[in-house]
Amino acid sequence: MKKLSWNFWGLLPAYLVMSLLMVLPLLIIFYVSFMTSDAYGGYKAIFSLQSYSQIFYTADWDDNLVLNFQYLKIIARTLFLSGATAVICLLVSFPVAYYISRQSNNMKTFLLYLVTLPFWVSMVVRVYACVLILSNDGVLESGLRFFGLIGDIDSLLYNNAAMMVGMVYTYIPLMILPIYASIEKLDTRLIEAASDLYSCRMNTLRSIILPLCKPGIVAGFILVLVPCLGTVLEPMLLGGGKTMMLGNLIQNQFGVARNWSFGASLTVLLLCIVLLFLMFQAHRTSKLRELS
Amino acid sequence: MNHAISIKNVSKFYGDYRAIKDISFDIQDNEFFTLLGPSGCGKTTLLRMIAGFEIPSGGVIKLHGTDIQSLPAHQRRVNTVFQNYALFPHMTLAQNIGFGLQMLNWSKEKIAARVDEMLELVHMRPFASRMPSALSGGQQQRIALARALAPKPEVLLLDEPLSALDLKLRQSMRDELQQLQRDTGITFIFVTHDQEEALAMSDRICVLAEGTVQQISSPNEIYENPNNKFVADFIGETNFMPVTINSHDNATVSVTNPLGIELNVPNKGFSQGQEATMSLRPEKISINTPGLEVNLQGKIVHRTYMGGYTHYKVRTENATELRISKRNTISNDTEYNLGQQVDIGFSKASVRVLSQ
Structure with a gap:
């Protein structure tokens, strides 16, 4: 028998954890998604594509399949809100990351510490903080009212904007850090060289700084987008359950809706969307590596 | 202009x-x-x-x-x-x-x-x-x-x-x-x-x-x-020796130097009794070449062969060490050995006296 190397034994715990806690559950989800759901939760081991067709179609009284936009709307909303969140994060993060990269070393460490600090607090608490800020008579509303900037309004909470505020707040460190890393690596002499060659600041930003920070920007974009797609907490607490995202829909199927197969098929769909973005990113990095 | x-x-x-x-x-x-x-x-x-x-x-x-x-x-x-x-x-x-x-x-x-x-x-x-x-x-x-x-x-x-x-x-x-x-x-x-x-x-x-x-x-x-x-030190190699200004008029000064020779050099605003530095480039000193203004005796104490030229260190009779650079114009001909007694000479015009 071939003697197994140290590498194998050393990595065995990792292999076990990964296969038992990640690969196996995913395989189960994949399996369940092709089964028939049981009316009382769980599933019956009968092959069926019903849970996939349910995403797009619904059966009318005569058992004809008609297009149903109910779930597609949730998917579209998820994609849109996640994309918008990533864009807002990018617009906010770039100046922040640039500012941090231009500070002294001590200051940099301190500011990066501040950026990562929220990660040490439970996500539920962080989202609740947003609820408190946005709620009726919360800090923001009473503040705005005090300065006479708003009159009587419905509520700042429980809408798409509130959900986005929460998502931006939760995931923005994931954008700041990779962008910071790529700006930090940027050779400041290139910026000098550009201005030496008659380029004004705006143009230096556009034609030198941004293209060279692109790897960091793309990485940050995907790091924010991917968890946003599956997010559950923000729609629950800040959306007030009125507006759903894909994460909540899936959660419901395994919970109150008792439709495991449908939940599993939605999970597979979400996984496919995420994998698509990750593959794009992996393809990009390998191409970049080839270039250099 | x-x-x-x-x-x-x-x-x-x-x-x-x-x-x-x-x-x-x-x-x-x-x-x-x-x-x-x-x-x-x-x-x-x-x-x-x-x-x-x-x-x-x-x-x-x-x-x-x-x-x-x-x-x-x-x-x-x-x-x-x-x-x-x-x-x-x-x-x-x-x-x-x-x-x-x-x-x-x-x-x-x-x-x-x-x-x-x-x-x-x-x-x-x-x-x-x-x-x-x-x-x-x-x-x-x-x-x-x-x-x-x-x-x-x-x-x-x-x-x-x-x-x-x-x-x-x-x-x-x-x-x-x-x-x-x-x-x-x-x-x-x-x-x-x-x-x-x-x-x-x-x-x-x-x-x-x-x-x-x-x-x-x-x-x-x-x-x-x-x-x-x-400037003399930063550009090229040179031999520095401390000198004292003995007498001066508007055009020239005469100096006492460790080599024990009498020198008259252009006056660049020196005053009598002032401490100054004398600079003599290694390639301005010749070994065993007759007919130069200043002639001294010395012993080779160090030699560095550089291919195109050889650096020597020569200790004169009054214990001053001079660096000398000699171009190797003829192949394998005039290598001097360690400890060898040599005559060295240079022209007074090659000497510069500089303020500290």
Whole structure:
């Protein structure tokens, strides 16, 4: 028998954890998604594509399949809100990351510490903080009212904007850090060289700084987008359950809706969307590596 | 006379540290001018102030008679060749060279023609569509030159551009740079800490130390008639000996020196009894060559063979050690051995007496 190397034994715990806690559950989800759901939760081991067709179609009284936009709307909303969140994060993060990269070393460490600090607090608490800020008579509303900037309004909470505020707040460190890393690596002499060659600041930003920070920007974009797609907490607490995202829909199927197969098929769909973005990113990095 | 660059009473402070101390000089049009000095002497700071990357704490810098103090770097008609080239890594060589022209709003056709011309000038035409990372150091150097020359700047600034190249390449680039300066007729301001580079290429050299100008002269003057001990020491090799000024009149002084010989040298404002330094270059001393003004006896105590020439250390009868450099003009002929007694001699005109 071939003697197994140290590498194998050393990595065995990792292999076990990964296969038992990640690969196996995913395989189960994949399996369940092709089964028939049981009316009382769980599933019956009968092959069926019903849970996939349910995403797009619904059966009318005569058992004809008609297009149903109910779930597609949730998917579209998820994609849109996640994309918008990533864009807002990018617009906010770039100046922040640039500012941090231009500070002294001590200051940099301190500011990066501040950026990562929220990660040490439970996500539920962080989202609740947003609820408190946005709620009726919360800090923001009473503040705005005090300065006479708003009159009587419905509520700042429980809408798409509130959900986005929460998502931006939760995931923005994931954008700041990779962008910071790529700006930090940027050779400041290139910026000098550009201005030496008659380029004004705006143009230096556009034609030198941004293209060279692109790897960091793309990485940050995907790091924010991917968890946003599956997010559950923000729609629950800040959306007030009125507006759903894909994460909540899936959660419901395994919970109150008792439709495991449908939940599993939605999970597979979400996984496919995420994998698509990750593959794009992996393809990009390998191409970049080839270039250099 | 038209000055390309005119620097008047320029200073630069970093907190309490004075990097540049009240410097004034002019650089002629169409000149190859070198700022030479050890690291930390302020030469790069001075160059960066001309480029517009640093703002002087005081004084005026003029470009062809116009005060450029208030102009940001991107509005100054000067271009820089950076020490590590600073080529834009995400652009092809042609795009790199064309960048400045694009910023100056040249038309597409004119840019293409100029980029072509520049690639031809630095012998890099076949590489136009390559990326900078695919080039060797020497090739990147040429592209950096082409990029800086393309917009036809009034003055070209070169910040130690040869320091990252290996010796052979550095030497051939010296000739190329000099040729390029003559061909283009653009004023070059070259920053270096390498005295050989400075001597080889420059029309005039400005020696800087600790933020002040030590001497501005032609390479020959700098080497043969240094202003002070620092310049004599920094440029080339030399033998220093402490001397005392014995007597002086307006034209000459006579000095007492450790070699025990009588010397009369031009008076550069010395006073009687003053301590000064005598400098004698190693190659000005000959071994076993009759017919020289000053003749001494000594013993070879050290020898370093360098191929084209040999460095000797000779201890004279009065225990002064002199470094002597001798060209090996005839093969395997006149090697002197350690411990060998030799006659050494030099001409009094080769001796310089410098203030401390």
